[in-house]
Amino acid sequence: MNQAPYIVDRNSKCRAASSQSSSACNLDGGGSGWRQFCCCVSLPTTTTETPATTGAASSTTTTEEGGGNNDPHIQSLKGAHYTLLKGGNFLAWSFSKGPVDWRLLASYSGSSSRFTPQSLLLLDHSGQTMEFTAEKCEWQAHSEDEWRHVRAGSLLSTDGSNWDVQEVNKRTQDPLSMESVIFLNMDEAGGPRKVARLLVHCSPQEHLNFKVSVFEKNDMDHVGGELGAVPDANKSLHLSFLSAKLGSMVTKMDTEFEVPGTWLMLGGSEAAAAYLTSKTVDEGIGASLLSTSCSDVQEQEAEKICAKHLQKEGHHAEIFTDCVFDVCHGGGEQDAQSAAAFISA
Known part of the structure; x- marks a missing residue:
């Protein structure tokens, strides 16, 4: 529990009272002089793995998060x-349990x-399809x-399920990034239950970052795909692309997660397939990045930029x-x- 007093402002935000801020909170806008106080309490949750540019789900039952973090970092x-x-x-990412079978x-x-x-491309076994591209940073449904x-x-x-679209193209603090949020719900006897949240940050014409949050620990056994991967014990995967002080990177x-077929064959739109063709030209697996190293001067400059x-x-x-990489x-x-924007989302 943080130190009291805290107050509720007109937007129902809990903030610290100080000499510069009024502690008055008139209920319902009336002038009765009533003041409403509260304390901010950290509710108990299970362990959360928070990814980089790809935000924490707003739920006290959040258990795990994972995503494609700011470029190809998983x-x-x-x-x-x-x-x-x-x-x-x-x-x-995939989730298959009871009446639902989702694939991202x-x-x-x-x-x-x-x-x-x-x-x-968000797919349901029933044929429901949603698509998002960095070209326009918007969701489409087929x-x-x-x-x-x-x-x-x-x-x-x-x-057996529904996809609840909470946000679409919400501008973040970074003016070049747009945020979208979808909750994936599964029907149960007591009504729909939130299984996961899909968060997407997108820079138009550049790239997107995505993150999936799963709310209940019991659902983790039904998760697959890249975001269901466990740490690899194979030490040979550790390649020293960075200096000793920054450590090495796993590549x-x-x-095992590559999906055969074109984007169009997988259920995507013709427009997205055309856009991806211009972005997926590959000069050889990892060619440009694997053959490029950073000098000490370049690395120091990169550190300064990232430390901001x-x-x-x-x-x-x-x-x-x-x-830095x-x-x-x-x-x-x-x-x-x-x-930074994705971490705070």
């Missing part, structure tokens, strides 16, 4: 952290665009042989290392800004 729901150095279509596919660019996530824009407040239902090709927006130590230390290999300060 933080799985089960603690694996690695960098994907391969373009193509991959099974990013992600398309990554080629090495010329630093293997960044460019498009998502129904009756056509694609239509999805608005905030939409509820897409099917047998993977995710062959991210903490070097602590819970997000791996994200800081990812940021990205800036050293063709990125810029926007990568650090994007990572």
Whole structure:
């Protein structure tokens, strides 16, 4: 419990009272002189793995999070952290339990665009489909042989589940990033239950970051895909792309999660398929990044840029290392800004 007093302001926000802020809180706007006090309490939760640029779910029962973090850095729901150095279509996340069978596919660019996530495809076994691309940073749903824009407040239902669209294209603190939020719910005897939250941050024409939060520990056994990966004990995967002081990075090709077929064959739109064609040209697996190293001067400059927006130590230390890697290999300060915005989402 944090130190009292705390007050509730007119927007029902709990904030600390100080000499510069009024502690008065007139209930219902009346002038009765009543004051409402509260204390901010950290509610008990299970252990949370928080990924880099890809925010915590707003629920006291959140258990795990994972996502494609600011370029091709994967933080799985089960603690694996690695960098994907391969373009193509991959099974990013899946959930199969009871009446639901969901799959989230992600398309990554080629090495010329630093293997960044460019498009998502959310699929239900009943045929319900939603698509998101970095070209326009917006969700579309497929129904009756056509694609239509999805608005905030939409509820897409099917047998046994529904997808509740909470936010669409909400502008974040980073003016080049748009945020979207979807809750995935499963029907049960007592009514719909929140299973997961899908958060997407998108920079138009650049790339997107995504994160999935699963709310109940018991559901973790039913999660698959990249975000269901466990830490790999194979030490040979640790490649020293960075200096000794920053550590090494784990890289993977995710062959086991690669999905055969074109984006169109997988259920995507023709427009998205055309956009991805321009982004997935690959000059060889990991070619440009694997052959490029950073000098000490470049690394020091990258550290300075990332330190403006991210903490070097602590819970997000791996994200800081990812940021240095990205800036050293063709990125810029926007990568650090994007990572910071996604952490706080």
